Amino acid sequence: MDRLNILVTGGAGFIGSHLVDALVERGHRVRVLDALIPQVHGDGESHYLNSEAELVRADVCDREAVEAALEGVEVVYHKAAEVGVGQSMYEIERYVRGNDLGTAVLLEALIKRRGQIRKLVVASSMSIYGEGAYACTNCGVVNSNLRPAAQLLARRWEVECPHCGKQLSPVPTGEDKPLFPSSVYAITKQDQEQLCLVVGRAYDIPAVALRYFNVYGTRQALSNPYTGVCAIFSSRLLNDQRPVLFEDGEQTRDFVHVDDIVQANLLALETARADYQAINIGTGRPISIREIARLLAEGLGKQIEPEFVGKYREGDIRHCVADISRARALLGYEPQVTLEEGIPELLEWVRRQDANDRVRQATAELESRQLVR
Ligand code: UD1
Numbered sequence: 001m002d003r004l005n006i007l008v009t010g011g012a013g014f015i016g017s018h019l020v021d022a023l024v025e026r027g028h029r030v031r032v033l034d035a036l037i038p039q040v041h042g043d044g045e046s047h048y049l050n051s052e053a054e055l056v057r058a059d060v061c062d063r064e065a066v067e068a069a070l071e072g073v074e075v076v077y078h079k080a081a082e083v084g085v086g087q088s089m090y091e092i093e094r095y096v097r098g099n100d101l102g103t104a105v106l107l108e109a110l111i112k113r114r115g116q117i118r119k120l121v122v123a124s125s126m127s128i129y130g131e132g133a134y135a136c137t138n139c140g141v142v143n144s145n146l147r148p149a150a151q152l153l154a155r156r157w158e159v160e161c162p163h164c165g166k167q168l169s170p171v172p173t174g175e176d177k178p179l180f181p182s183s184v185y186a187i188t189k190q191d192q193e194q195l196c197l198v199v200g201r202a203y204d205i206p207a208v209a210l211r212y213f214n215v216y217g218t219r220q221a222l223s224n225p226y227t228g229v230c231a232i233f234s235s236r237l238l239n240d241q242r243p244v245l246f247e248d249g250e251q252t253r254d255f256v257h258v259d260d261i262v263q264a265n266l267l268a269l270e271t272a273r274a275d276y277q278a279i280n281i282g283t284g285r286p287i288s289i290r291e292i293a294r295l296l297a298e299g300l301g302k303q304i305e306p307e308f309v310g311k312y313r314e315g316d317i318r319h320c321v322a323d324i325s326r327a328r329a330l331l332g333y334e335p336q337v338t339l340e341e342g343i344p345e346l347l348e349w350v351r352r353q354d355a356n357d358r359v360r361q362a363t364a365e366l367e368s369r370q371l372v373r
Contacts, residue, residue, distance in 0.1 A: 010080030060102035084226025099188035130180030132320030172323035213282030217258030249290030257337035282322025
C-alpha cells in the first residue's frame with residue numbers, strides 16, 4: 001500500500017494511540033487531532049502518542065483546527081469521542097456536543113475536500129443495539145427491549161420474552177438487529193455512525209463504521225471510572241479494593257483486544273468491500289463479568305473476591321455478543337488475541353501503573369441520580 005497521509009481524531013486515546021502506532025509502523029504519515037481532556041489524560045500530557053505522529057491539540061468541534069488538520073490528508077479515522085456511558089446520562093450537552101457536533105464539523109470539512117479523501121473510518125459501538133439478540137424456545141428470535149424497571153427492582157436479571165414471558169437465551173448479535181440505544185452515549189454513537197455513512201455515500205467519501213464490542217487492553221484509562229469494566233476492576237484490584245459487581249455478575253459481554261480493533265481498522269483501509277457498511281468487531285465469545293473479575297484477580301495474584309451489591313445500572317443490558325460473520329466476509333477479519341493471552345498482557349501493564357481509584361465516587365454520583373439502584 002502507498003504511503004498515505006492519515007488523520008486520526010482522538011489519536012492520543014486508548015484505541016487511537018494503538019492505531020497510530022500501527023499506521024506509523026506501516027510507513028504512513030500520521031497527524032493526530034486530540035484535545036487531551038483531563039478526565040482521560042490526567043495531567044494533559046500525551047503519554048502514549050507516537051513520537052513520529054504530528055499532534056494538533058484541539059477540540060474536534062473547533063472548525064478552524066479541523067480544517068487545518070485536514071490539509072493534505074487522504075484518510076481519516078474518527079476516534080475522538082466522549083466515552084462514559086453512565087456519565088453521558090447527566091452530562092448530556094457535553095456528550096451531544098463532542099460526539100454529534102464534533103462529527104458534524106468534521107464532515108462539513110471533509111465535504112470541502114471530498115476529492116482528496118480515500119477513506120473515512122468511524123468508531124461505532126455495540127451500545128447502539130441496546131440488548132443483544134435473543135431466542136425464545138416458544139417464540140423464536142426475539143428483539144428484546146431493555147428489561148422493565150419492575151423486573152429489575154424484583155432482581156430478576158435475565159431477559160424475559162415479551163410475548164410469552166419465558167426466560168430468553170442470548171444468541172450472536174448481527175448488524176441487522178434493530179437498534180435500540182439505551183444511553184445518551186449510545187445515541188450519539190448511532191448518530192456518528194449514520195452521519196458518516198449517509199454523508200459519505202452522498203459525497204463519494206468511502207465510509208466504514210466499525211461497531212466495537214467491549215474493548216480492553218493496555219492504555220485504557222485506569223483512573224477514569226467511566227471506562228470499561230476491565231480497566232475499572234484492574235484499578236480496584238490494584239488498590240486492594242474489591243471489584244463491585246452489578247446484578248449477579250452473570251451478565252455477558254464480548255471482550256475484544258485492542259490489537260484486534262486495530263487489525264479491523266487497517267483492513268477497512270485496504271479493501272473497498274466494506275465501504276458504506278456498519279460492521280461488528282468482536283470475538284463472538286461470551287464471557288461473564290464475574291469471570292472477568294476472577295481472571296483479573298487471579299492474574300494479579302490477589303485473593304480478592306468481588307462484592308455483590310445486588311444493584312443494577314440504569315440502561316445496562318444483560319447480554320450482547322457479536323456475530324462477526326460480516327467482518328469475516330467483508331474485511332477478512334479474524335480475531336487473533338484470546339482473553340487468555342490478552343489479560344496477562346493487560347495486567348503486566350496494569351502492575352506498572354499508579355491507578356487512582358475513583359470508582360466509589362463515580363458510583364455515588366450515579367446513585368445520587370438514581371442511575372444505580
Ligand atoms: C458500555 C457500552 C460500550 C462501551 C463501554 C465502555 C453499552 C451497551 N455499551 O458497555 O459501547 O464501549 O460501555 O464505555 O452501553 N460492571 C460491574 N461493575 C463495575 C462496572 C461494570 O459489574 O464496576 C458491569 C456492568 O453492569 C455491565 C458490565 O460490567 O453489566 C460491562 O460494563 P462496561 O464495561 O461499563 O461496559 P458495557 O456497559 O457493556
